[in-house]
Amino acid sequence: MLDALGYASLDELVDTAVPAGIRSSAGLDLPPARSEEQILADLRELAGRNVLKTQLIGQGFSGTHTPPVILRNVLESPAWYTAYTPYQPEISQGRLEALLNFQTMVADLTGLPVANASMLDESSAAAEAVLLMRRANRAGADARTVIDANLFPQTIAVIRGRADALGFEVEVADLSTGLPEGAISGIVLQQPGDDGAVQDHSTVIAEAKDRGAMVTVIADLLSLTLIVPPGEQGADIAVGNTQRFGVPLFYGGPHAAYLAVREGLERSLPGRLVGVSKDQQGRPAYRLALQTREQHIRREKATSNICTAQALLAITASMYAVYHGPEGLRGIAERTHAHARALAGALEKAGVELVRHAYFDTIRVRVPGRAAAVVAAAATAGFNLRHVDPDTVSVSFDETTTDEIVTAVAAVFGGTIDSTASSSCAQSQNPITGGVDSATDAQNDGVAGSYAFDPALVRTSAYLTHPIFHSVRSETQMLRYLRRLADRDLALDRTMIPLGSCTMKLNSTAEMAAISWPEFAGIHPYAPADQTAGWRELIRRLEDWLIEITGYDGISLQPNAGSQGEYAGLLAIRRYHLANGHAERDICLIPASAHGTNAASAVLAGLRVVVVKNTPDGHIDMADLEAKIAEHAGDLAAIMITYPSTYGVYDVDVREVCDKVHAAGGQVYIDGANMNALVGLAKPGEFGGDVSHLNLHKTFAIPHGGGGPGVGPVAVAEHLVPYLPGDPVAGGASGTSISASEGGVPVVATLFGSAGVLPISYAYVAMMGADGLTRATESALLSANYVAARLRDHFPVLFTGNRGLVAHECILDLRELTAASGVTAEDVAKRLIDFGFHAPTLAFPVAGTLMVEPTESEDLAEIERFIEAMIAIRAEIDDIVAGIHALEDSPLRNAPHPAAVVVSDDWDRPYTREQGAFPVERLRVDKYFPPVSRIDGAFGDRNLVCACPPPEAFEG
Known part of the structure; x- marks a missing residue:
């Protein structure tokens, strides 16, 4: 080199x-x-050195069981964790389907028609919702946002910080008593509240709408299997997180937040949105929709800077919902709620005062002057409670809670659990709640059960009705579904991803090993420092x-x-x-x-x-x-x-x-x-x-x-x-x-x-140490300059520094070739798929160019394979310039070539099937076929569909 x-x-x-x-x-x-x-x-x-206890602190973070088949084959699988953002949709159909499942799950559970493909965390998603209300409402610069005092304190802090930066007023008020006077652009509620309360917000929502304000509800997704969802309550926006859907606590993250909106707000929605379009043969195909909303495109005109989502965690949460289905999720919610009711009953019998009598999974109690002692006693017994203030303690149950845990928690407060109640949680008819564990029965027959909240708030509408949430019920089925989706994608476990600006380099398995160890993954972010x-x-x-x-x-x-x-x-x-x-x-x-x-x-x-x-x-x-x-x-x-x-x-x-x-x-x-x-x-x-x-x-x-x-x-x-x-x-x-x-x-x-x-x-x-880190930098410079030198005679390098050298990436300028042949940078990007490569960065930072970053982790053989592909593509461009192929009939304009197209009896293209599928000899040994041909992006934007299409859409 x-x-x-x-x-x-x-x-x-x-x-x-x-x-x-x-x-x-x-x-x-x-x-x-x-x-x-x-x-x-x-x-x-x-x-x-970390002390692993049963985490009952709550405050937006819950214990959960990650199904091992999902843990091993998503969170710990390089096919999923080494993939890039699906900007090249033809090689991202697997993760796009998984994210579409996520959007469908969120939309169904929140009762709102449009959900994005995840946000960064619940608090920042709530702040984004506030900004969305301000720009969509246009109530005037002096109109303030009012947030309920019963939001989690960390969410209030993040919203206040964002508002302070942008210079608009946020007021914290007890909205259970009604709205404050004055101009209001939007309100933010939380269900269940910080103190665990499940409240009927219909009156304050109606008052807000009457006064021209928009409404955001921060909602716990698991609770929405039992509680009337925000969309049915009249909310414009719902936000929250999906952590308790199989994602470990991770000492506070990463966790996939969600944001869902009513109709009419989809083009103002921050974050990424997976949509359904079609490919050249008319087959349904997934892609990121409305990408012109993204801030790296809009720059100073952007209204959001959520560039990185939490795709891997959103995929995990979506697969958790696919695996459990609506009846499984409802069963988990029923058992969680049953444990909370059992504890509440025991505490009331013991004379402990409950702060709220309507709740889902969180019981807040008053223990005047004894909060620290109670929390300490619980820690000694092996579990963490939430120390709210010197007089108040909260207990939050979750999927991992057992009857034994409930009994032990009650004992800390001096209470006892009725043996009949404590053994009931696994039964289909739950004596504690009177509820049923069958979502089908509850949704079809209107049997909602008896819960510790207003019957008017009990959900009766259906959710997760799409077949994908009913067809995977065994580990065998889940394993094969995950493998099928992974096989549709290109990630670093298959090939170099030469993206400029995004540094797609391999990471060692040893680096990944520790993140799922319980001593790291099972720690609550607000656990005591000791x-x-x-x-x-x-x-x-x-x-x-x-x-x-x-x-x-x-x-x-x-x-x-x-x-x-x-x-x-x-x-x-x-x-x-x-x-x-x-x-x-x-x-x-x-x-x-x-x-x-x-x-x-x-x-x-x-x-x-x-x-x-x-x-x-x-x-x-x-x-x-x-x-x-x-x-x-x-x-x-x-x-x-x-x-x-x-x-x-x-x-x-x-x-x-x-x-x-x-x-x-x-x-x-x-x-x-x-x-x-x-x-x-x-x-x-x-x-x-x-x-x-x-x-x-x-x-x-x-x-x-x-x-x-x-x-x-x-x-x-x-x-x-x-x-x-x-x-x-x-x-x-x-x-x-x-x-x-x-x-x-x-x-x-x-x-x-x-x-x-x-x-x-x-x-x-x-593991790298000082010398290794320095060598990595030097090797990245070597790789980029080698690619630039080898391709300079075929594609001009747009910018260079001293003696014609580049830094860690180079920009290949296709604009003159486009003028001569009509071949665009996008054509080259799609043709690279046929060679088994993810494209370089397309049209950024200069339109009509490709930005290449080989990184230090690619060996010479893989770099040479990329160079070979680019030189072969240049030869195909020259064929168009020479008149051998018309642009519209060329391998470049018709790329990529899925197997279904290559083997079709309808092949009528002027180039051979071999040139379409095997443009270089080495591809005969190891060939990736994309599942779809080139996707019509404009069609997907004009006909926005951002939830799972019905199975019949794929027939034929």
Whole structure:
């Protein structure tokens, strides 16, 4: 590879490509690299420091059983966790079907017609719902949002933080007494409430509608098998999380949130939306619908920065619903509710005061002055309760609760469980509740049972009626269904995914091993600190290592996506200026070469975006930068630089850019999305950055999981440390207080965000060590430059740096070829599927181009296979230019070629079946056939269908 580039050594290549002005003078000060066996032993020791108890804290996080067939074949399967976001739908039909199941599940349970393909977590989803109400209602800038005081405190804190950034008013009020006076754009309710109450919200919802306000209900999905859903109550929006559908606690995440809306709001819906379209032969096919809503496309016009969803966890939750079906989910809800009723009865008999008498799974009790003692006694007995305040304790039951647990909890309060009641939970006719465990009986006969809430709130409508939720009832069926879906997709377990900007590199199995260990996965995010010593030590070490790697002084691991990290970093800058009395500083300069989500994040942090031009060779236009700084000298807040730029080049004058912005009183945000081109060579905190976010799901090996989970830590210089994201439950395990308005504000519901996947990055850094991390960066540069050099004669490389070199990615310019042949970048992307490749990044950051990032984890043979495919495609383009094939009849325009098309008796194309299916010889040995041909995206947007189509849609 070096010979092809004309360099004698890797060091010589790196010294030429990376500007000397940003290089670190010393290497990374990290512990020596450890072997796989050593890191697994280390993780075992850390896991052993955590104390695993039965978690009854609740507050939005519940114990659950992940069916082993789903645990092994989704969460722990590289076919699912190494997949990319399904932007290329022809090779993503399996995960798209799974996500469509998720949308259907959510829509059915919430009683609303449109649900998206997951959100990041419940609290940030609630904040997105508030923003959705404000822009859809258009009630006026002075109209405030009113949120019920009976929301979880972490949700209130996150909503307040988002509202504060955007400068609109949020009022917290007891909505059980009615709405406050004044203009209101929307209200937010929760069912069941923070105190466990199941309330009839119909009166306040009707009052809100009469006054022109929209309504969001945060709803527990399991409870909706028993309780009238938000859509039937008149809500416009429902949000919540799906964690208790088979996803471990994970010390707070990652967990897939959901957001569902009424008709008319689908085009304003944040997040990704799976829709049904058709392929060239008219067969139903899935795709992401309405993609122009996404913030990396809309940039500063975006109204959301939810770029990373939680696809892997949404798929897990959807498969949990497929496996259990409506009758199974209802049975779990019945048993959970029966346990709560049994405890409530025992406590009342013992003279313990219940705060609420209408509930689903949570019992809140008053124990004046004894809350701490009761919680301590419960911990000694092996389970955690929620310490609400000195006089109040909550107990939340779930799928994992047993009769023995209920008996033990009652004993802590001095109560006893009636033996008849305690043995009833597994029976079909439940003596405690009078309910039935058969969803079919309840839905068809109207038998709803007797519950501990108003009979008017008992659900009678059907849900999960699609055949997919009734046809998988054995492990054999589930195993084969998961395998069938996985076989339809292309992920890193099959092939290189050469996506620029997204760093799709392989992660070792040893890194993944620990995340499902119960000592890590079974810990509640609000468990007492003395039970989470292992987690906190792992996080402390990882924070120290990331600070060393970036050159900053402080870091927060709270943001659970790169977009959230951007938002948190810019929010820190904004709050820093406000704290220093500079409210006028609200301009964020963003070069045209910046990462796609940057502008959206800036807007949501309360900043105004001004774009800085780039020169024709891809570098920041210094003259335009100076002009923009001069124009906004008094109101400049920051510049947001992606480094190396999204154009794939190192700006040699980045220090000068930083100095100019600092001189004008601004801060420098260096987007760390491309940190894999810097680790071990340069530190953004040393060459001018004040803040950077990192993408642990890129540089630090957390797999993308089909579009999430992600982690976007934000690292800052010393003066910004006070403005890092705050604790969403500042009262600790009690969760009684909301973070203060000064300092940092939380961006998600838990202090450490998606903690459950942090052992992956911890293991990665520990096993690589300083030398390994540096070598990875150097190898990424080598691979990208090798691809650029080999393909330059076939596809021009758009931007380059010193001596024609690129950074870790390169942009192949197809625009002249398109002009000559009509072949588009999309044609090339679809044709690559026939070669068994996921396409490079399409049309971003420059329309008509492909951005390629081979990463350091691909070996030379796989890189050569990609180069061979691209050269073969260039030859097919030349055939079109030469008139051998018309564009519309060419293999490129008709790509990809599924097996059904290749073997069809109706083959009438001017090229051979062999050229269509086996364009190079090696494909005869190992061939991937996509399940569908090219999908008609425009048809899917015009005819929006975003729930599971009936089976007859696939006949013929």
